[in-house]
Amino acid sequence: MLMHEIGQEFARLFKHDGITKIITIESSGIAPAVMAGLALQVPVVFARKRQSLTLTDNLLTASVYSFTKKSRKHDCCLKYAS
Structure with a gap:
């Protein structure tokens, strides 16, 4: 609720x-x-917070700030259609 x-x-x-x-x-x-x-x-x-072993093509990866980890950076991965 x-x-x-x-x-x-x-x-x-x-x-x-x-x-x-x-x-x-x-x-x-x-x-x-x-x-x-x-x-x-x-x-x-x-x-995703980490790149998957099975997703290798057409990925957009960017480093982002983690507010829960207080400055530790994560690489975020998105699969996109080309």
Whole structure:
């Protein structure tokens, strides 16, 4: 119930911003992202924290700041269609 309300609040705050998709890093961001995606009726994309051994082609990788690790950086990987 709480996570549903969080998703509704995100939707309320961003409903006029033309959101077409939501991206989140795997783990703690998944639940609120899914709830916001449902409320906004947009797809949700999950970025991996590490590159998968089975995904080798068409990857976008970027180094990002981890707020939970207090400055430790992670490489986030997204598979994209070319």
